[in-house]
Amino acid sequence: MKIVFIIIGIIVLLIVIFMIYRYFAFKRESAETNKLRFERIQPLYEKLESGNEISKEEVLKYAKDNKTREMTYQILSEHKKTELFPKEYLTIESGAESNLVNWLEFPTELDKVPDDIEHLKRVTIKFDGNDVFYHVFKYMTNEPHWAAENGWMLGVVGPYFDDSKPYDFPAATFSRCSSKVGEIEPENEAKWVHENIALKR
Structure with missing residues (x-):
């Protein structure tokens, strides 16, 4: 009976260790994904933050790409520059x-x-x-x-x-x-x- 409890204890311990590992692995992977997303949009973001002029052509490059389209609109909205966002991508479907x-x-x-x-x-x-x-x-x-x-x-x-x-x-x-x-x-x-x-x- 004692051996059964030891085996159960080991199994529970392994499950807990795995859950802790997955939690930290998930946090690391999420941080890496968010970093990658920001890097894609970083040049546009830095121009907005510094107050430099941005053309509609520059914004179009980011709006065309479905990886950066949503974030492009969000940062333009935060900087009150949504008039630069191309109308062809200003749809719910896009x-x-x-x-x-x-x-x-x-x-x-x-x-x-x-x-x-x-x-x-x-x-x-x-x-x-x-x-x-x-x-x-x-x-x-x-x-x-x-x-x-x-x-x-x-x-x-x-x-x-x-x-x-x-x-x-x-x-x-x-x-x-x-x-x-x-x-x-x-x-x-x-x-x-x-x-x-x-x-x-």
């Missing part, structure tokens, strides 16, 4: 794409920016007497990434409302990284995110 790309890059999700991403459709869901909207995208990664074998996967961003602005924060950005195009319809994936993510926050 903001949603950038938000999903940044979410997927997070270490606990896809752990990288997808190699390709495309908007599939806007899905409307009736909720509490109102309509809420989700944007559904398909994305994929190339080898040797572990998700390459899944092909095109689905990602959902929302909820948005009738009065939502393009770069409002969507509280339920999510991808199961296993829902494949052709196996589940965009409407069903948006409904799953609405019921299992949005309504549980």
Whole structure:
């Protein structure tokens, strides 16, 4: 009996050690991801901070890139310079794409920016007497990434409302990284995110 308790104690200790390791590894990976994101936008940020003139052409370079688009709008908004943001990217769909790309890059999700991403459709869901909207995208990664074998996967961003602005924060950005195009319809994936993510926050 004593040996059983010793074995159980060792197993519990190993689990605790693993959880502590994962916690610190997650913190380190998150810090590295945030540092990388800032470095992408740093030249624009430093120009804004120093009060230097910035052209619309300079901003366009960052707004075109879905990795930096969302952050570009945010820092322009903080500096009251949103008039420099290109109108062609001032849409909820453009903001949603950038938000999903940044979410997927997070270490606990896809752990990288997808190699390709495309908007599939806007899905409307009736909720509490109102309509809420989700944007559904398909994305994929190339080898040797572990998700390459899944092909095109689905990602959902929302909820948005009738009065939502393009770069409002969507509280339920999510991808199961296993829902494949052709196996589940965009409407069903948006409904799953609405019921299992949005309504549980």
